[in-house]
Amino acid sequence: MRLLILGTGQMANAHARSFAEIDTVTLAGAVDVDPARAEAFCAKYGIEKAFTSLADALAWGNFDAVANVTPDSAHYSTTLQCLAAGKHVFCEKPLATNSVDAMEMAEKAESANLVGMVNLTYRNVAQLQAARKLVTSGRIGTVKHVEASYLQSWLVSRQWGDWRTESQWLWRLSKNHGSNGTLGDVGVHILDFVVYATDTEIDEVFCRLKAFDKAEGNRIGEYELDANDSFTMSVSFKNGALGVVHSSRWATGHVNELRLRVYGDKGSLEVLHRHDGSRLLVCLDADIETATWREINVDPVQTNYQRFVEAVAIGLTLEPSFRHAARLQMAIDLANVTESDRREHRLST
Incomplete structure (x- = not known):
């Protein structure tokens, strides 16, 4: 190719x-x-x-x-x-x-x-792919409840640079410079983390957005600091489960961390992906009675780059596809609407 x-x-x-x-x-x-x-x-x-x-x-x-x-x-x-x-x-x-x-x-x-x-x-996180297999195989039973978060700390620490002086970060805080805030930037990642692992689709959303005070007049030079820094979202899924999804750039102590907890009627799982490694923990079978969690080791998986090359070779679109990403964007669009009208919205079919 x-x-x-x-x-x-x-x-x-x-x-x-x-x-x-x-x-x-x-x-x-x-x-x-x-x-x-x-x-x-x-x-x-x-x-x-x-x-x-x-x-x-x-x-x-x-x-x-x-x-x-x-x-x-x-x-x-x-x-x-x-x-x-x-x-x-x-x-x-x-x-x-x-x-x-x-x-x-x-x-x-x-x-x-x-x-x-x-x-x-x-999608390149092997623990996420293994979590999906646990769900689709029925190991954790029917999914009832989901918790997910995407936490970053670059507004608190300078580990990635100084957002107060560097344009590569300042534009992400300004609507006039093309930013849709935390929801638009990383919301698609954590929502994909959720729907991929749980093998379901989002049905309804309700979201709150917040841009916190960050500078005098919330402006630095040409940048108006008005894009959302945090969001909290309640979600219902087509399989009947409920979920909470949230994200913030003010998460002190978290450089770049995605966490997913999926609770079923036969067991539960947790995926933790950080800048320094990933883990998959499960509570299954007899461990349910003692609330014992065990870590599962997993093998590496194909990257998105490799899957794209494979898809072109066989002439068949693989996931994550344009259509899947469009569905995620629909949830993000509606989340912005719910912030304005303060009521839950359902995704169209």
Whole structure:
């Protein structure tokens, strides 16, 4: 497979490294509006050709698929151009900034018989995949209740840099600079963590959002600090279960942590994924009576990058697909609505 990398920002490095490790992939081209940055990126990863526009790359056309690593707001228009040119697309999350655009992208990929997949990176966590197998095999019985959280501490500590002075963090706090806050940034990750592990779909949501005071007048230079820092969401699922999902950038002591607890009528499980490792714990069978939890060791799993290459090779979209990501975006869109009208909303079928 010959691959074009669209966008050469920070996340593009992960794409280039990951795809380069796959024997059947050739990094054919890269696109960036800055010629020097495009050339430097190509030189760093041994990429054949550099372009300063997607139009020029598509006119050249000597590639099979595109890794779309453009800013969130550009995913929609650039992906549609790639699909119209007959190229498979592996898009960074979120698929689009709203569910209408995301669903259009899914439908266009499907109607063209092209692979459309989204890089929901935590699918690469082996413990999450093992948790799903426990649920689908019936080991924990019928899922009744779910707890999930995505906790970060970069507004408290400087482990990732200083958000007060660095534009790479400040834009994430400002609606005018394209940020949809914590909900828009990492909400898709924790919601995918939940629905994938529980093998169900979200039915209804109710959400509260909060942007905390962070500076005098909640402004630093050109950045108005008005994007949400935390959210709390109550969720009902199509299988009848209830859940609570929350996230914050103010979670002191948590660098980057996803936690999921799933409670069934025959057992329970917990997935903990941190910057320094992952764990899967279960309470099953006779251990239910003594509330004993045991850790399960799991083997590594395929990455999203590997699954995308496989999908293109067999001509069949694998998960996480555009359509799945569009459903997650629908839940996020409705969560924003519930903050305004203060009532629960049901996802459309």
